[in-house]
Amino acid sequence: MYEFHKVKIKNIQQETNDAVIWTLDIPVHFKSTFIWQAGQHLTFIKIVNGEEIRRSYSIFNPANEDDIQVLIKKVEDGLFSVPAQSEYQVGDKVEVMAPTGHFIMVPQDDKTYVLFAAGSGITPIMGMIHEVLNNSNSHINLYYGNSTVESTLLKTQLADLKDQYPNRLSISYFLSQEPIDVELYAGRINAEKVTKIFNNELQQLDIAGYFLCGPGGMIDEVKSVLAEFDVDKSIIHSEQFLSEGQVMSEKKKTATLDSGVMVTIDGVTSRYEIKEGEDKTLLDAALDAKIKMPYSCKAGVCATCRCRLVEGEVEMLNNYSLEDWELEKGYVLSCQSLPKTKKIVIDYDG
Numbered sequence: 001m002y003e004f005h006k007v008k009i010k011n012i013q014q015e016t017n018d019a020v021i022w023t024l025d026i027p028v029h030f031k032s033t034f035i036w037q038a039g040q041h042l043t044f045i046k047i048v049n050g051e052e053i054r055r056s057y058s059i060f061n062p063a064n065e066d067d068i069q070v071l072i073k074k075v076e077d078g079l080f081s082v083p084a085q086s087e088y089q090v091g092d093k094v095e096v097m098a099p100t101g102h103f104i105m106v107p108q109d110d111k112t113y114v115l116f117a118a119g120s121g122i123t124p125i126m127g128m129i130h131e132v133l134n135n136s137n138s139h140i141n142l143y144y145g146n147s148t149v150e151s152t153l154l155k156t157q158l159a160d161l162k163d164q165y166p167n168r169l170s171i172s173y174f175l176s177q178e179p180i181d182v183e184l185y186a187g188r189i190n191a192e193k194v195t196k197i198f199n200n201e202l203q204q205l206d207i208a209g210y211f212l213c214g215p216g217g218m219i220d221e222v223k224s225v226l227a228e229f230d231v232d233k234s235i236i237h238s239e240q241f242l243s244e245g246q247v248m249s250e251k252k253k254t255a256t257l258d259s260g261v262m263v264t265i266d267g268v269t270s271r272y273e274i275k276e277g278e279d280k281t282l283l284d285a286a287l288d289a290k291i292k293m294p295y296s297c298k299a300g301v302c303a304t305c306r307c308r309l310v311e312g313e314v315e316m317l318n319n320y321s322l323e324d325w326e327l328e329k330g331y332v333l334s335c336q337s338l339p340k341t342k343k344i345v346i347d348y349d350g
C-alpha cells in the first residue's frame with residue numbers, strides 16, 4: 001500500500017498564472033490500488049540533487065473516476081511545485097504513492113455540510129463537494145477565501161457545479177486583496193465574519209459536518225467560533241494547508257531513554273532502536289534503519305505517517321492533523337513521536 005508507483009501524466013492544464021492541474025493516467029493494473037475517498041491526497045516522490053523529497057497534493061476530482069487530478073500551486077523556490085509548472089510534459093512518468101489521508105467525508109442524506117476553504121485548501125474540499133452532490137441529496141454551504149478573483153483556484157469548476165446544482169450548492173467568495181461590494185466578503189475569513197455567518201445562515205440548519213481546509217490561522221478562528229456556539233467537536237474536521245517548504249513551529253527534543261521499536265507495515269514486522277540522547281523520531285530512526293515507512297511532510301500536518309501505538313508510550317512534539325477521536329484510539333504521528341518507554345510497538349495496518 002505504501003509503495004511508490006510510476007504513473008503517466010495524461011494532461012497538464014494551466015489553472016492560474018501560478019498553478020497547474022495534472023491529470024494522471026492510472027493504468028488498469030493499478031486501479032484497485034488507486035481507490036480513493038473524497039478528501040484524500042497523493043504523495044509524490046522526486047530526487048533533487050541526490051536527495052529524495054516528498055510532496056502531497058489533494059485529489060480534487062470525483063472519487064474513483066478513471067483518472068486522478070491534482071492541482072499544484074507554485075511556491076517560491078518550491079523543489080516540486082516550481083518544476084511542476086513547466087518542466088513536465090504530457091506522457092512523462094511521475095512516482096506516486098496510492099491515495100492516503102484521514103480528512104475524508106462520507107455524506108449522509110437530507111443534511112447540510114458546511115465547508116470553509118482558503119487558497120489551495122479548496123482541493124480536498126472540492127473532492128468533498130463532488131461527493132456530496134454525486135452521492136447524497138444533501139446541501140453544501142461553501143465559504144471560500146482568496147486574495148483576488150484571478151488567483152481563485154477551481155473557480156470555473158465551481159461555477160459549473162453551481163449551474164448544475166443551484167439549489168444544493170451555495171458558495172460565498174471572500175477576497176482579501178481586491179475590492180468587493182459586500183463588506184462581509186471583503187478580507188480574510190476570520191472569527192468576526194464566521195460569527196455573522198453562523199448567526200445569519202447556519203444556526204437553523206441541520207448540519208452533519210464542518211470541513212475546514214486552509215492556513216492554521218483560518219482554521220483556528222473558525223473553530224473558536226464554532227466552540228462559542230457549542231457545535232459538537234465530533235462533527236468538525238480540519239486539515240491544515242502547508243505550503244511547500246513551509247516549516248511549522250518546530251519543537252526539538254531528544255530521546256530520554258534507549259528504546260526498541262517494533263513496527264508492522266503491510267504485514268511485515270521489523271525492529272529497530274532509538275538510543276538515549278538521539279534527536280530522532282520514530283520515523284527518522286526507522287528510515288535510518290532502512291525500513292520503508294510512509295511519510296510526506298515530516299511536520300505533523302499531512303498524517304501520512306499516522307500509525308497505531310499498540311504498546312508503550314510516546315511524546316508527540318507537534319500534531320496539526322490528528323483529531324481527538326484518533327488520539328483516543330491510540331493513533332500517533334510517527335514523524336513527531338519520541339519514545340517514552342523502553343518498548344514501543346506501532347502498527348500501520350490496523
Ligand code: FES
Nearest residue numbers: 296298301303335
Ligand atoms: S509525515 Fe506528515 S504528519 Fe508525519
